[in-house]
Amino acid sequence: MRESGYFLPHVAIGYGGTVLVALGSWPVLQYVFGIESAALTLSIIDRGGCGLRHWFVRYSKAIWLAIDLTLNPPSANDLNSRGRK
Numbered sequence: 001m002r003e004s005g006y007f008l009p010h011v012a013i014g015y016g017g018t019v020l021v022a023l024g025s026w027p028v029l030q031y032v033f034g035i036e037s038a039a040l041t042l043s044i045i046d047r048g049g050c051g052l053r054h055w056f057v058r059y060s061k062a063i064w065l066a067i068d069l070t071l072n073p074p075s076a077n078d079l080n081s082r083g084r085k
Contacts, residue, residue: 018049021048021052022046022048029044029045
């Protein structure tokens with residue numbers, strides 16, 4: 001059982017992923033699709049970022065769990081039943 005606040009670092013992972021995708025979409029919108037309007041580009045990035053933020057929550061939690069288990073793998077003592085039946 002994880003303690004309260006264990007998954008809190010997923011917020012930074014989700015924020016970073018959303019920012020990378022949003023900023024990475026600017027060159028695609030400008031050079032691939034040829035959109036020159038700054039207002040249109042900003043609105044597309046804003047809407048895409050808001051949608052991605054909600055979709056990416058579960059994946060950022062899974063990434064955080066993988067990082068934590070890699071850096072702090074469970075020991076044999078963590079896997080004992082601790083007197084539970």
